[in-house]
Amino acid sequence: MSLAGKIALVTGASRGIGKxxxxxxxxxxxxxxxxxxxxxxxxxxxxxxxxxxxDGFGIVMNVAxxxxxDAGLKKIGEDAGAPLILVNNAGITRDNLLMRLxxxxxxxxxETNLAxxxxxxxxxxxxxxxxxxGRIINVSSVVAGMGNPGQANYCAAKxxxxxxxxxxxxxxxxxxxxxxxxxxxxxxxxxxxxxxDKQREAMLEIIPAGxxxxxxxxxxxxxxxASDAAGYVTGETIQVNGGMYMG
Amino acid sequence: xxxxxxxxxxIVCEQLGVKESEVxxxxxxxxxxxxxxxxxVELVMALEEExxxxxPDEEAEKLASVQDAxxxxxxxx
Numbered sequence: 122m123s124l125a126g127k128i129a130l131v132t133g134a135s136r137g138i139g140k141x142x143x144x145x146x147x148x149x150x151x152x153x154x155x156x157x158x159x160x161x162x163x164x165x166x167x168x169x170x171x172x173x174x175x176d177g178f179g180i181v182m183n184v185a186x187x188x189x190x191d192a193g194l195k196k197i198g199e200d201a202g203a204p205l206i207l208v209n210n211a212g213i214t215r216d217n218l219l220m221r222l223x224x225x226x227x228x229x230x231x232e233t234n235l236a237x238x239x240x241x242x243x244x245x246x247x248x249x250x251x252x253x254x255g256r257i258i259n260v261s262s263v264v265a266g267m268g269n270p271g272q273a274n275y276c277a278a279k280x281x282x283x284x285x286x287x288x289x290x291x292x293x294x295x296x297x298x299x300x301x302x303x304x305x306x307x308x309x310x311x312x313x314x315x316x317x318d319k320q321r322e323a324m325l326e327i328i329p330a331g332x333x334x335x336x337x338x339x340x341x342x343x344x345x346x347a348s349d350a351a352g353y354v355t356g357e358t359i360q361v362n363g364g365m366y367m368g
Numbered sequence: 369x370x371x372x373x374x375x376x377x378x379i380v381c382e383q384l385g386v387k388e389s390e391v392x393x394x395x396x397x398x399x400x401x402x403x404x405x406x407x408x409v410e411l412v413m414a415l416e417e418e419x420x421x422x423x424p425d426e427e428a429e430k431l432a433s434v435q436d437a438x439x440x441x442x443x444x445x
Contacts, residue, residue, distance in 0.1 A: 250410055294405065 125150035130204040133211030135162035139311035141336035154175035184237035203248030234278035255298035291358030299355035306362025309333040330363030
C-alpha cells in the first residue's frame with residue numbers, strides 16, 4: 122500500500138483509462154477523488170470505489186471551466202485534503218480534417234485537453250510544494266509525437282501537454298514534485314470505439330503487438346509514476362502503445 | 369504573541385532553511401540568504417498564510433529583504 126494516506130485527483134475518471142487509473146491508485150492505498158462532468162458520472166465513480174472497498178469519491182468538475190475547477194478543489198480540500206497526486210486524464214476529441222475544422226472544435230479541444238492541465242496543476246502545486254512531495258501525471262497520446270490526420274487540434278493539445286510537463290519538471294523537481302506524461306496508443310475505450318472498422322484495421326496493421334491495449338495497461342504505468350519508486354523520473358513521456366510508435 | 373518581526377524571521381528560516389542567527393532585518397532574500405526564484409514565491413505564499421493576507425504579485429516582487437516583508441505586513445494587516 123505504497124500510496125496510503127495520499128490523496129489522488131484523477132480527472133475524467135468515470136470510464137475508460139481514467140477509471141482504470143482511479144482503480145489502480147486506490148488499490149495502492151490512495152484516497153482517490155475522481156471527476157466527471159455529470160452528477161451521474163460522479164455517483165458512478167463513488168459507487169465503484171465504494172463497492173471495491175476503496176477510499177474515495179466522485180465529484181462533478183468541468184475541467185474546461187476555471188470556476189468549476191476552483192469549486193472542485195475547494196470541495197476536495199474540505200472533504201479530503203490537499204491532493205499530492207494529480208492525474209490529468211480528462212480529454213475530448215473533435216476530429217475533422219483541418220480544412221473542415223471549426224473554430225469551436227479547435228477551442229474546445231485546446232481548453233479541455235491543454236488549458237485544463239495548466240489550471241489543475243497550478244491549483245495543486247501549493248499543497249505539493251508544502252509537502253515537498255508531489256506527482257503530476259498527464260495523459261498524453263501517441264499522436265502527440267506521430268501526428269494524425271483529422272486530429273490537428275487534438276495533436277496540438279497533447280504535444281502542448283508534453284512541453285508543459287517538461288517545463289514543470291524543471292521548475293518543481295527540486296521540491297520533490299515530479300511531472301511526467303503517459304502516452305497511450307490505441308486503447309480499448311469509448312473514445313476508440315468511435316472509429317469505424319476500416320480505421321480500426323488500418324491501426325492494427327501498424328501495431329506490432331497486434332492488438333489494442335487495455336486501460337489497465339496504461340493505469341499500471343501511471344501507478345508506477347505515482348509511486349515513491351519513480352522519484353527520479355521526471356519530465357518524461359512514457360509510451361504505452363504496443364510498439365506502434367517509439368519516439 | 370510574537371511580534372511581526374519575529375514571525376517573519378521564523379518563516380524566513382523555515383522556508384529558506386537558514387539559521388536564525390543568519391537572518392538580519394537588512395538581509396536580502398536572494399543575495400544574503402541564497403533564495404532562488406521559486407523560494408521567493410514560496411516565501412510569499414507562507415507569509416500570506418501566516419498573516420492571513422493576500423500579497424499581489426506586483427507587491428510581492430518588491431519584497432527583497434526581511435525588512436521589506438516586515439514593513440509590508442505591518443502596513444497591510
